Amino acid sequence: GNSVTQMEGPVTLSEEAFLTINCTYTATGYPSLFWYVQYPGEGLQLLLKATKADDKGSNKGFEATYRKETTSFHLEKGSVQVSDSAVYFCALSDLTGNQFYFGTGTSLTVIP
């Protein structure tokens, strides 16, 4: 079946540090992959997505590359800011696009 495994948190970084949050998936065929972000007290917001192998999704300085050979979609940012403190969820949608599977979320805290 389909599933997403992401790095356990919480993660604490200093401002301007490099961020990597690991995400691997199990799926039939070639799913679409997503990163969502949840700020305190809010719902999830789409951060970036990739729909086929080798695609790179990017937004707000974050990026992730769809790696079919390693079934991974790791989230990276070169220089984090305090405002990036949030919970990050990796997700995939099945081939029909009708059902989504989420990882457990990784809490990120960035300290000044």
Next chain:
Amino acid sequence: KAGVTQTPRYLIKTRGQQVTLSCSPISGHRSVSWYQQTPGQGLQFLFEYFSETQRNKGNFPGRFSGRQFSNSRSEMNVSTLELGDSALYLCASSLGSGTPGEQYFGPGTRLTVT
């Protein structure tokens, strides 16, 4: 375009009562999914509706039910509330037309069961 809206935003209920939550999707979106989010279990899929039909279902007891109306608005009902039902309930909408696309989430309804 207006986003996904959920009402109410906060709710306090007593064990044994029932509750109904509402979700209005983005205009043009026909798929609505519901999730339960708790600190211990993370984000768990409840069910998905498309064109008034439940198309996918997660692993929750029958106390959790939903429906979708012809205008794509959806409601979720929980009967005989238990303390463990306290959670943030998130609704998400998407086109659901069979082409993979992203889901858009509402702000959630925070349910507290006492």
